[in-house]
Amino acid sequence: MNQNQGGNDARHDDDSALTDFLASLVDYTPTIPDELVEHYLGKSGFQCPDVRLIRLVAVATQKFVAEVAGDALQQCKARQSAVVKDKRDKQQKDKRLILSMEDLSKALREYGVNVKHQEYFADNPSTGIDPTSRDE
């Protein structure tokens, strides 16, 4: 009896949470526009007339990209703090957080995506130089 009551409460919480979330999705506009998401969903065979599901998929993708970008940012900051230089240089570099292929490949490795970037193309004399040490 108690178990059933506990179960019922949990269910009602889930119900209300989900319905609230679905209602809030209608207000929240994901960064990826609905038409674009519909285009890709149609390409993959996903059919649904409900716009909330489309928003859900868009939000899921946005969350994924935000996580990857956040991990790449942490990699970038870790690299900058590892390079011990003048205090002035460090402050200058803090403003210039650049998404680079190396940080991205390190961040994506945790998600099972192996991205290998071509190290250099030997077409001009300055190839192969570490990009972070170059003056920008």
Place this chain on the structure above:
Amino acid sequence: MSKVIFLQTVTMETETLETLGPSEFSFAIMKVAVAQICQSAGFRAAQSSALETLTRIATIYLQSLAKSAATRAAAGGRTQSNIFDVVHAFRDLSSNHGFAGASDHSVSVLASTPLMASYLQSLTKSASSGRKQSVIFDYDYECLHALKVLSPSRRSTGAANPNLCSLASTPLIDIVRFVYSHREIPFARPLPRRSSPSLNSPPPCNPKQSSHIPAWLPGFPDPSTYTQPKIQTISESNWNAGTEAGKYSGKEKKKKSKAGNMELPEKREKVRFKLGETKDRRKGIGGKRVSWRNHHQNSKFEKQR
């Protein structure tokens, strides 16, 4: 070193979008959205190759979510996906990275039936073809049955009870937290509306006169495609004038085809071909020609000598 571009400029440039093809168009829009997300994460600039790679990965992620949800729906005998398909698809994709409660099999059961019923009711109100949505077929029941078989310990607590909600899965909760915590980032630019021309022209309808043909069949093609065209002389004469072969063997044919038909006339001139060098400079062409003069089987091509 690859080009470094400021993320702000990616969202601002407007000229190039209209000139792209359809696949590049969607990719460019995705790039703008991803640039906005990166900007909100804290980046100021990005290497262009890194941005394009991330865009490509986001595209693949979106498509794999959709494919997985569509597959689940099809396995359940449904053509349209619902939220449970999407949630399960999301669990599948997050399993690579790992999340709390991944080993908890109870979450793979169907959601609580009252919630499901209320959700499906809301769907049927909004959608016209709600009938397909409200029937849940064998695959889903199989999951339920498998859970009953695999977990005898849960029988005491009523494993098949509708209290175990699949919609309380951790990835979904993470999404909820993300939505509530993050500020909304509207898309930077107004999307140019592209009207697809294929939708505007409906398939040819069958005219009413042919009553023996049912109306639901597609119509006949345009009559000009299967009737004989009247104007042929101009094109044939051009072809004959343009090629040497026409000059060579077509002189006789040309007389006959002036009538304008596509068909060959019944009585035709003998066609001459000669192998080897000929001294016949009348035609003006040297080279080998095939001789049919000795072939009696081709007598039908010959006039009576």
